[in-house]
Each structure stands twice: as C-alpha cells, then as structure tokens.
Amino acid sequence: METVKIAQIAACEGREVELRGWLYNKRSSGKLHFLQLRDGTGVIQCVVFRDDVPPEIFSRCDHLGQESSLKVQGLVRREARSPIGFELSVRGVEVVQDALGYPISPKEHGIAFLMEQRHLWLRSSRPHAVLKVRAEVLKACRDFMEQGGFTPVDAPIFTPAACEGTTNLFETDYFDQKAYLTQSGQLYMEAAAMAFGKAYCLGPTFRAEKSKTRRHLTEFWMIEPEMAFCELAEDMDVAEGLVFYIVRRILERCQAELAVLERDLTPLQKVAVPFPRISYDEAVGLLREKGSDIEWGQDLGGDDETLLSAGYDAPVLVHRYPAAVKAFYMKGDPQDSRLALCVDMLAPEGYGEIVGGGQREDQLEVLEQKIDAHGLPREAFAWYLDLRRYGSVPHAGFGMGIERVVAWLCGLHHVRETIPFPRTMQHLYP
C-alpha cells in the first residue's frame, strides 16, 4: 500500500493509503474512535469504526497515549467538515510505540515548563507554525539577496578581536590564544563587498549580555548585507526593500501559520513603501512632544522606540544618530560632524529595532583615529584598515535580526519562541 504525507492527501481521494505519524489528540464515542494524526506536514482525522477493524485493534485504540507513533491504513474520503477537507476511514492501525504520560497535554501550560520541554513542544501547532514562518523569512531573505545580485559569503564565528570591547563577548581558549564568538559579520562583509561588489552573510551571532528582556537572546541569527559604492540613502532603500519583501512573502505564503497564531493581519497588510524616514533630530523632537524626557545626544531606549513607532503603520527609518552613541566604524556626516551616517529601522507595534546599519568610514586616517579614540588595539584591525589602503570606496550595509522580525510578523511577545532551541541567560537546555 502506498505511503503518503498528509499534505498530499487531496491527491489521494478514494484510494487506500498508509499514513505514518503521531497521535496528536483523540476522542471516542462508543463505536467510534477519532484519532487526530499528525505527520509533520499536517493533521488529519482518522475515523476508526468498530465494525471496520479487528476487535483487538479497536480496543487498543482505547488506550493509546498522546504522541504514540502509528502507521494507519485507510480510505481517503472527502469530508466537508474537516479543516483540510479530507479524513481517513481506518482499515488498520499499527502501533509503532505507545507513548505513556506525554508531558504536554492539550491543556494550557506555563511558558517556563514549555521552554524546558522545547524538544517536544516543537510538535505542537503553535511552535510548528512559528518555525514555518521563520523558515519562510530566511528563504525570503536569501531570495531577495540573490535577486539583488548579492553573493553569500559566510562570516567566521571565531574572531581574534572585539569590535566594541570584550564585555559582551563569549570567549574561548583557541589552542594557545583567546578567541571570541562573533557579534557581527560586518567587518568581514566589508572585505567581501570589495571582492564581490555586494555580499551578505546569514548565520548565528552571539552576545553575552546580561539582559533578560523579551528582545534578547545570547545566540541569534542575523542577515548582514554590505555594498561597495553605496551611500546611506541607497542603504536605506535596500533595507526597506528587504523588509517589505519579507512582509509580502509571509502574507502570501504563511496564511495558515498566521491563522494558527491568531495573528491580526491588518497591521501587516497596512505596511506599504516607502517607509517613513526621519532624522534622529526629528525623532527627538517628536518623542519630546509625546512626553518622553529624552535629551538630544542620548540613544533611543526601548520605550522611546515603541513610542516613536506607534505613530506609523510601516517600519520607520531613523537616521543620523549622534556619532557618540554608535560604533567606531560609522562614517561621520559631512553636513554635521556630531552625527553618524547611520540608520536604525524600528518595527511597528512596539517590536523595536529590527535593522541597524549605515555607511562605513572609508578614510584610512579617520578610521585610525577612531580606533585609537575607542581604545581598540590597532594591530587587531590591521586587516580591516587594509580595506581603506587598497581601493577604498564609499560603502554601506546593515544587519537585520531574524528573530525580531519573526516575532513581529507572528505577533509574539518574546523572541525566544522564534528560534528552534533558544539560548538566553537562563536557558542552555535542551
């Protein structure tokens, strides 16, 4: 008998097939068992009628535990009341393993408990839907980059030096040296942009921040595009284009997942280009009007970001922050030396910063001064300075945090649900 996946069941109407999966839920009524079977591609109701199967099989179904693994044979029948339009009239059930005491019952559980059971919780409809959205976001990122002529260039994880001090870095013994886990592939993407014109990396990055907010993970994924012969305005265009492309893609392809998550689609449907662009100066003015006590020169805090983005349907691009609150490699604004040619993108609905980037300092002497002023070791940046010695060009890029984007699109409270095995200050297991 043919073995098929639930996702392909519509093509099997009227045929006898075998399904292989796990018992997601069950109810019984006298002569009938209704087995909800999941196989990773979908969930289908398998109807076991007492007169259709041998008595020992019918009675075994009485006692099957949740998540028992099964092979179920039966006839695929159209059924208007089914969410997938079909159900299975069961002819045979083979129990691969009978699971007893599965810890995640259909009732509500606390998040702390579910996080400890993450290896099992992945089977539930909600995490399943979130991770499908994550997969589609990652694919959309790669597709957008490929269409834009970017070459994927993997950044290294082990780095010999720290961009912004070692406080927030994970350190490891590397034979007889110290190595740090990368916080960002950007510096390496600058080298790649000079080789490929446009390059990007997409991989895990690490921050050892003692932060317990709902926006932080110690291990998170970023996409970091970098472009040669590119200035701030075009950099903002690309960031806007990428985020808009992702939003449209998820609305097109993840309707079922967003429905499982009960995501209100209206805010996502309202996202339109061009995204609003305001300067830091303007942002501070707007925030003060709205009651924030932010002073010019301070970085935007989480509350400021929420307050500011509440005024827009689309993500808002805030550009030209004070140089003092940004990293050493940011290029100064030739119009106002206090400012950096940088940009942050703030997601709507209080999801905060999803993109950070800008134009990079491309003059050797200026960059050397900045490295000294930040107290960083020049020798560790010798290779990075080479990029300004040999064919320096205006260049720009940004990093977009995958988990924050997924949290926003799915409407989740905490980023920890957006990655298969989240790592936070408290969670290193499973």
Added chain:
Amino acid sequence: METVKIAQIAACEGREVELRGWLYNKRSSGKLHFLQLRDGTGVIQCVVFRDDVPPEIFSRCDHLGQESSLKVQGLVRREARSPIGFELSVRGVEVVQDALGYPISPKEHGIAFLMEQRHLWLRSSRPHAVLKVRAEVLKACRDFMEQGGFTPVDAPIFTPAACEGTTNLFETDYFDQKAYLTQSGQLYMEAAAMAFGKAYCLGPTFRAEKSKTRRHLTEFWMIEPEMAFCELAEDMDVAEGLVFYIVRRILERCQAELAVLERDLTPLQKVAVPFPRISYDEAVGLLREKGSDIEWGQDLGGDDETLLSAGYDAPVLVHRYPAAVKAFYMKGDPQDSRLALCVDMLAPEGYGEIVGGGQREDQLEVLEQKIDAHGLPREAFAWYLDLRRYGSVPHAGFGMGIERVVAWLCGLHHVRETIPFPRTMQHLYP
C-alpha cells in the same frame, strides 16, 4: 549616465555607461592604456586612447596602482577577442582612491602569505571562483531539501553537553555554567524530525581537534538532514540523491568558475547514480587485496579511504561499520550485533569522507545502556531520551561537510580555500 555592472554589459552595447570597480591589472603602450577593471560581477578591459580623454586623465592612468578604486565612463563595444565579448572605449576616469603597494601582485605567492592576506586575496580570480562554487553548493543543498519536503530547523550552537566527550570541544563560560560549541546538530535534528517529519540544519559546527591535515578546519559548515520513519537504505538514497544533485548543479551553473580553477571536468562528468554501496566487511576485504594492512574492527584511515575510492568513478557508500568505532547513538544491526546501521560516503579522487550518517537507536533501554557504556552523563541526555519515550520511530539522517564537497568539486588540495575566512589550528586571523 547610467551605472551598470560588468555582468550586464552585453545588454549595454553601443551605449555610454559608467562602471565602478577596482583596477585588476594594467598594461600601457604609448597612446593606449588597457585597464582591466573588476567590479565583483566580472572583469572588463577598458581601453583608454590618448586622444579620447583629457591629458591629465591619460597621464594619471600611467601611475595607477593595482586595486585602485575607479569610476570609468565609456562606450560599450563588441570585441571578439574579449573573454566576455565586450570592452569599454573610455571617455572618462575618476579615481576614487589610488592604491599604492597592493601586496598581492599578479606574480605567484606562497599559500602562507596569501592566507594572511585572505581579506584581500578574496578579490583574486581563484578564491572568487571557489567561493562562487561554495555559494552554489549551499544553494543546491537548500533547493534539494526543499524539493524533498524537509523543513529547515536551525540547530543551536551552544550546547550543554558533549555527544562524544569534551576532548575535541571548544568550551566557553556561559554565565555561571559551562557551554560547548556544537560539533553536530544531529541530536537536535532528531527532535525536529519528530516534529516536522523531515528536517535539516545547515550551519557552522566546531571541532577543537589538534589536526593539521588538509581535510580539517576548526570551524566548518555541515548540512544535517534527519528523517522520521526512515531506515538505513532510504538514508543512503537521500545522501546519494543530494550529492548527485550538487554535482549536476555545479556542472550546469559553474562552468566559468571551474574553468578558472582549471578543474578537469571528466571525473565529475563520470559521476552517475546509483553510487556503489559496499559493506564494511567487503571494504576490508578489498583494502587487504589492494595491500592495506587494515584489520577487521579498525576504522578506515585516510589512506584506506583514498585507496578504496580509487576503485570507483562515483562516491562510494560504505555501510555497517563495527559499532565500536562509531558513536553511541547508532542503531545496532539486527543481522549482526557487532555492526552499526551506519554509512560513510567517500568522494572520488582521494577526497575522503564527505558524508557520515546512519539509522539512530530508537529503543529507550538500549540507548540508556549505550550512554552508560560510553560514560556519558544521562541527565544531559534526558531530553534526547524523551524522544524514545514519546512516539519513538525508526529514524535516520546524515551530515555532509560543505567544505570537503567544495574542495572535491573544485579539485583543491586543502579545504582551507573553500571557506571565506578559514579557521585552523594556526589561523584565527584575519
């Protein structure tokens, strides 16, 4: 004037355009400069005729250093002698930055020197070609997996425990615990396969081996598919399918890159399915016939792998090794308790193991015994054991090392050339 990329130059015939890039090479003869300009998408010859440009521009071209960044304006002309079929008749040259003393001249350099200059060496035709092949291999992996119904599920990098002892693991302080950098996402993919049916991860993995061979990196990328309701034979089918798909894809799409690398295509063109499959028993017999002194029970060494694969045009699948030389999670062979239901795939031309995998132990009690027998801490594997408590099914998977596959396809001596910023015992910089 329109700014275009060299890759799109054929569509610009007869038009004046601007190109932006770097001076790859140059020669001059009296009234003419021939500037080889690269922009990351290609290389084009820009012909500067003395009478076509202002005298100060012509004389500036006399002294331009290699890798100087330029904006060049000119007319796109068909030219049969050009490798790309076109050249540029230059009307104007704008020097963005004049690079002096670029360390990588067109002459030959030693590999040690080039590795130190990796941030610049990426611009040269050979590394450029290798990394384009790498990008296509990664894309082919993802495409094959998507077509096969696999869900991408990112494995964590930080892990609380070690699969196979801590000797070869990088360790880091994780707040008040120890964490290890992952050697493999497999255990997590087993959890994912029970949730999604078929899952895979593709990301960096780490081994702190004190190994200086040409096949080892401390940081390398692996794709690790895992399938529920899957046994060894089907696992081998999927591994074979993936590798064959990649070979065909590279032959189709990377002709230009393989030509730059002077790769002999014949061995790749000879790769056909089905790949030969032999048991470890048979392999030992063949090796001894060929003069190896391998004894039954020993793992295959690098020389044995080379000797064995020399007998085949396609990669060879060697299955059912002695359980004693394989990891604890391998399922025992019900036909012969000394053996594990595992498989290694050995690439042709001496490239060694590119795939390792097999069927996983799915019985709780047996797995518990194996964990104890290997002296591993049961509590660290509690979550992994849960997968056998709740809906255990026969399942299998494998890991394929990206760098080794790229080295084979490109015909490279050492895997360090196959990753943008290689990390070996000796190399943590740049």
